[in-house]
Amino acid sequence: MSRRAISIALALMSPAAFAAPFDTCPSKAYLFQSTPVQVYGVNLVTGSTTLLQSDTGLNANINGVGFDFEDRYIYGYDTTNKQIVRLGQDFQAEVLNVSDVPTDHTFFVGDVYDHTYYLYRQGKGLFKIDLSPLDSDPNATLVMEKITNTASVRLTDFAFHPGNGGLYGIDNQTGNLYLFDTTDGSTTLVGNAGITGTFGAGYFDVNGYFYVSRNSDGDIFRIDLSDYGADGDITAVKFADGPNSNQNDGARCANAPVIDEDSTIDFGDAPDSYMTLLASNGPRHQTGTAYYLGSVAPDSEGDGLISPLDDNKAGLADEDGVGFVTALEAGSSAIVSVQASTQGYLSAWIDWNADGDFKDSGEKIISDSLLAAGANTLSISVPVDAAVGSTYSRFRFAEQSGLDFYGGATTGEVEDHPVTVMKSGTTLVHYPSEQGYATIAYEDNWPKEGDYDMNDVVIRFRMTETLDEDNHATRILITGYLAAYGAGYHNGFAIRLPGLNQSDIDSAATTLKHNGVVQENNGLETDSTEAIFIIDEDLKTKIPSGECNFYRTAQYCQEALSFEFEIDIYTNEGVNTYGLVDMPYDPFIFSTPGSYVRDGIWYNPGRGLEIHLPDQAPTEQFDTFLYGWQDDDSVPAENRYYKTSSHLPWVLLITDEWKWPREHIDLIQAYPLFAGYTESEGVSNTTWHAEENAAENKIYVPEE
Structure with missing residues (x-):
């Protein structure tokens, strides 16, 4: 039949x-x-x-x-x-x-x-x-x-x-x-x-x-x-x-994955050595219940979101339930504020010895604490022998008690947070804040004005200084990720610490990570006297290969984030850092050596072509021949750098997670108030970059 x-x-x-x-x-x-x-x-x-x-x-x-x-x-x-x-x-x-x-x-x-x-x-x-x-x-x-x-x-x-x-x-x-x-x-x-x-x-x-x-x-x-x-x-x-x-x-049906595309599960996002992914039996909670941390209920994920993604970079920014009121100082007590949606049980862990897991004795810092709805203040003891530096914490809240740092739960939320353990007597200073990101956006056609869509390189970052008792910076932690790359050119990204020299840096202790993996080279530029760190020489190689040429700048290009970095910088003992400029120091891009030259420049300047924030002098590696070329109106004698004659910069720094213009949309078309801001040299229209001041359908909106 x-x-x-x-x-x-x-x-x-x-x-x-x-x-x-x-x-x-x-x-x-x-x-x-x-x-x-x-x-x-x-x-x-x-x-x-x-x-x-x-x-x-x-x-x-x-x-x-x-x-x-x-x-x-x-x-x-x-x-x-x-x-x-x-x-x-x-x-x-x-x-x-x-x-x-x-x-x-x-x-x-x-x-x-x-x-x-x-x-x-x-x-x-x-x-x-x-x-x-x-x-x-x-x-x-x-x-x-x-x-x-x-x-x-x-x-x-x-x-x-x-x-x-x-x-x-x-x-x-x-x-x-x-x-x-x-x-x-x-x-x-x-x-x-x-x-x-x-x-x-x-x-x-x-x-x-x-x-x-x-x-x-x-x-x-x-x-x-x-x-x-x-x-x-x-x-x-x-x-x-x-x-x-x-x-x-x-x-x-044994032929089906255990999680489908309509997942209603919240996962953690610490590195997988902490048992984060489903394959590792990582912590996960059923969403859509009345149990969660913070003011934003958790969104759903198909698996744990490890570097370069985390739960706040994909979907809703829902990791808002845990705050460290006081610093984690070795040998002292610390105060943690935890906001709960309703009454439920909280357990938490911190990797005190920074060995990449929560399995060691004493690393469970909170065990089945019954929280009330709203803000809860908890005290934890930091071991005297806790490893100083960066590590991870994990907080799990649910209707049920008895949760471990791994495994499934029918209600609640898991939040993983990077934390820093400090020596007694030290303080932390954050830029722009402990959990927030600043956005820096580049137009890489310098010294030409180009299409001025300010999305050729977009990076989000945060910085933390550790200051000793004499207010000297002993450690600088910089983390960030590539948020967009609309450039046709190849660009590297670097950060200079004006006021410090290469010899001031403890190179043996300083590390550079890409997507959570420690790199062989810590990024310190050895042929410069200044303290300059090359985060990556060619960001274009960090974006996904595929049909979309405008990584997260054309609205239809909705690729996931693919490149995250962390540079952990230590200064040599006894170094005087009073001359170090304030954060965010000097983040800049440069032309990838050996790559295609800029239009209108007949030679390949490579590392010598740098693009900095307005009125920021370039580094010692800069090719001074490029001053005043094409649309550039730099006048070094007047400390004027990287501006056009009408005061337009090639770099924007915004202390928030700013939404950039779509591909080939001029910045002034996307944000009309920017014209008055530049004409007044920053006096007027100071909120030009707010999303409510953007023109409709002119800015890139991630659909994560």
Whole structure:
């Protein structure tokens, strides 16, 4: 019979006789509980459950369920009436015609693979039913065949691996994980999972992770069988809290990812050494509940957002619930302010020894503190031997207590924050603020005015100085990211510390990171007397390759952020830094050596072409021949630099997360008040850059 004929025949049947299959291979796990059976949707990532159907049309328990991803039905065993059923997307049970079904016992273990339904009962055997006759006739009589009488493993569920087709199950009493041969029923011991109990529901995901749910407490465990379980550690790890039940069985489409595109989960964003990503069993919370930190409820992510992204750079700026009121000084107490949406439990960790994890003794700084709705003030003790410098903290808030720094939760939010541990007697000074970013935007056509869209290079950054008891800067931490790159030219990015020389820098202690990875070169320019740090010589190589030539400057170019940097600068002991200029020092771009020259310049100036903030003198590497060339109206004798004759700069510095003009949109078209601002040399129209002063459809708006 043709597929069209089958479709017509099925359409003529009543809905009660033949329910529609699932539309897709869903990411949800389905949990069958109680008598009469109730069907729940389970988010394996967080453990949250939703009742999907309380009436399947049968006043019976359904167990031994499995999802057939070939026809997209769930098959199960009616333990009350000892019959085989299947359910479609409406979860109405359809009784199938099956011969040779045993009448002397029931089944509680089952799954489907390769269009075959397998059932198991300890002491009775392993059975199978070929489901393919249903493809042409939903009323066909199926046959249950016994594969073997041998069935000694104490199972309450098993599941098929989507990669190798292996059938896996855990012996409830011993915790041993077995691989079952579906041709003869023989078993192979894979290893011990380290858990015991009644595991009434088992599931796989498309990546080869095996999930089991324990009836007594609802705990969901995960076993990494992504390498097909042939070798390695198969120890089960606590993954999430699920529902407990004494009648429990589960089914899931194993070909689906465990998180779908409609994720409603909040993740952390510290480096993955802190267990952040889902693959690492990172912390995550079901969103859309009344439990969260700060004034902004968390948005949803498909996974943890590690460098160059974090949760405040993608989507809503929702990491607003935790503030350090006082500095973290080694050997002292510190005050932390935490805002909670409602009453709930808070736990928190700080990596005191800066070894990249929260596993060490004493690193759990808050344990199940019951917060009230609103602002809460907490005190923490900083160990006297805490490592001085940058490290990470993690705060988790939820309705439930007992959370660790990893694993799923059904409510709440996780916030990861970089923090700095200081020596006693030191102070921190931030630019523009502790958590905010300043925006610096360049027109790289200098010395020509060009299209003046001020989006050729856009960087957001923040700076923190650590001052000793004599107010000398002993450490300068600069972090930032490339927010947009509309340039056709190749540009490098650097920061000079005017007032300091290269010899003032402790080069051995100073580090440069790109996307969280320490670089071999710390960026200090060795052929300059001044303290100049090259963040990157060619930013154009840091943007994603693809069809879009205007990285985050044309409105249709919505690529994700791809380049983040951190430079941690230490001065030599005893260096006098009173001559160091105030933050933000001197951030500038330069022409990448060996790259295409600027239009109208007949030679390649390379590093010698620099573009600085207005009235900022260039570095010693600058090619002075370029002064006054084309549209440049620099007059060094008058300390006038990088301006046109009408006072237009080539660089803008805004102490906020400013939205730049779209590609080829002149700055004055995008922000009309800027003209008056420049004509008055900064006296009038000081809020020209505010978003409410932008022209409609002239600025770039990220759609993250």
